[in-house]
Amino acid sequence: MTLASTTIIDKVETLQDGTLQVRQAEIITKDGVEVTRTFNRWVRHPGDTEAQSDPAPVPAIASAVWTQEVISAYQAQQAQAKP
Amino acid sequence: MSMVIDGTNGVTFPNTTVQTVAALPLTGGQLSGNLTFATGTNGIIFNNSSAAINSTLNDYETGTWTPTDQSGASLTFSGIAANYVKIGKVVCVQAFFTYPSTASGSAAVIGGLPFTNPTSNYASGPLDTSAAVVAMARTQTSNTNLDFRTLSGNTQITNTQLSGAYVIFNITYNATF
Numbered sequence: 414m415t416l417a418s419t420t421i422i423d424k425v426e427t428l429q430d431g432t433l434q435v436r437q438a439e440i441i442t443k444d445g446v447e448v449t450r451t452f453n454r455w456v457r458h459p460g461d462t463e464a465q466s467d468p469a470p471v472p473a474i475a476s477a478v479w480t481q482e483v484i485s486a487y488q489a490q491q492a493q494a495k496p
Numbered sequence: 497m498s499m500v501i502d503g504t505n506g507v508t509f510p511n512t513t514v515q516t517v518a519a520l521p522l523t524g525g526q527l528s529g530n531l532t533f534a535t536g537t538n539g540i541i542f543n544n545s546s547a548a549i550n551s552t553l554n555d556y557e558t559g560t561w562t563p564t565d566q567s568g569a570s571l572t573f574s575g576i577a578a579n580y581v582k583i584g585k586v587v588c589v590q591a592f593f594t595y596p597s598t599a600s601g602s603a604a605v606i607g608g609l610p611f612t613n614p615t616s617n618y619a620s621g622p623l624d625t626s627a628a629v630v631a632m633a634r635t636q637t638s639n640t641n642l643d644f645r646t647l648s649g650n651t652q653i654t655n656t657q658l659s660g661a662y663v664i665f666n667i668t669y670n671a672t673f
Binding site: 428429430432434436452453454455458495496 | 557558559560561562580608609610611612615618636637638639640650672
């Protein structure tokens, strides 16, 4: 019997404002057959420098989606007054 | 199109193929396999009077998330245990962790929520803490942060007030989808 663990980015959701919702899956296999899959999540907003340190394909998606226009629009939205 | 079950046609799947109930993997009258929908937008439609897009249950997921300090003080939390459950667009997050000893007077801000909080959407929940404060946790809008505020008066709790204290909170908020 062989148990193995693999960690992958199995889902990246791109929201309308350019935000990336990242899901990382840890997959446990037994003799090559998946037995469990657990998730860990985080979010990267337009302009977040941490995205470039994330596992692939997050940096590539961030670079493609986050144009200066997208980043500026997000920052302007964040700057609006909130209660 | 989502799966549709009716008394005439049996079960209809996204590719529009109509199958009889007998074609499903049934064991002892119970489904013995998983129902997997073709794309993330498919789901179970509840036939009430509202629009189908608002009556479709299309997501369920559980996992973990990592609370991080977003106050600008570069604090490192310890003993983190943080989980989430997402049902449809409703996200329930739970977290337990401990603040380091700090003299930072900045407002306490926690980042790392597993799904971004939409614009103009606020949610709050009680804060259980060993610090001498009576406060609630509240999400910020259009990001993945939350902060701690007094129950009345809308005064933000500072890092100093939480120095060395544990915090526990549970918030339910709506994701974008």
